[in-house]
Amino acid sequence: MEKMSRILLLDLLDGCKQTYPNEFFAYLGKTKDVIDHFIAVPIFYQTEDSVAYYKHTKPVDFSIVGTIHSHPSGNSSPSSADKHSFFSEGNAHIIVSYPYTLDRVAVYDSAGKRIQLELV
Ligand SMILES: [Zn+2]
Numbered sequence: 001m002e003k004m005s006r007i008l009l010l011d012l013l014d015g016c017k018q019t020y021p022n023e024f025f026a027y028l029g030k031t032k033d034v035i036d037h038f039i040a041v042p043i044f045y046q047t048e049d050s051v052a053y054y055k056h057t058k059p060v061d062f063s064i065v066g067t068i069h070s071h072p073s074g075n076s077s078p079s080s081a082d083k084h085s086f087f088s089e090g091n092a093h094i095i096v097s098y099p100y101t102l103d104r105v106a107v108y109d110s111a112g113k114r115i116q117l118e119l120v
Contacts, residue, residue: 001115001116001117001118002035002065002066002091002092002107002115002116002117002118003033003034003035003117003118003119003120004028004034004035004036004117004118004119004120005034005035005036005119005120006119006120008035008036008037008038009094009102009105009119010102011038012024012026012038012068012094012096013096013100013101013102013105016070016096016100017099017100019070020070020072020098020100021072022072023069023070023071023072024068024069024070024096025041025067025068025069025070026038026039026040026041026067026068026069027039027040027041027059027061027064027066027067027068027089027090028064028065028066028067028068028090028092028094029061029063029064029065030063030065031063034120035065035066035092037063038068039059039061039064041059064089064090065090065091065092066089066090066091066092066093066094067085067086067089067090067093067094068093068094068095068096069082069094069095069096070095070096070097070098070100071095071096071097071098072098073097073098074097074098074099075097076095076096076097076104076105076106077095077106078093078095078108078112082095082112083112086108086109086110086111086112087110087111087112089110090110091109091110092107092108092109092115093107093108093109093110094106094107094108094117095107095108105117
């Protein structure tokens, strides 16, 4: 179970919509026990199927607890590349599938197992 600011999640869903048909990607940051901010990183290319970014662009920010990215395909299952990066990028990973409504939000832990998200 992770706790996340509802306002932040709605903002990020807007980001996904604006980035469509490309993928949206950002790191998620936590203050105390609530995910309440995101950290954007430079994206070097975006296609309908993949987001690529250089690992060395990951900011040194110890509030980072996970990631969020969008799946324009509408499938919210993590790809094998997703699972690989989940393992090294924290404990809460959100995949939002098109059309990016709240019921299209899926959250996974670092092992790629589905977890619950409580909006606060
Ligand atoms: Zn993905």
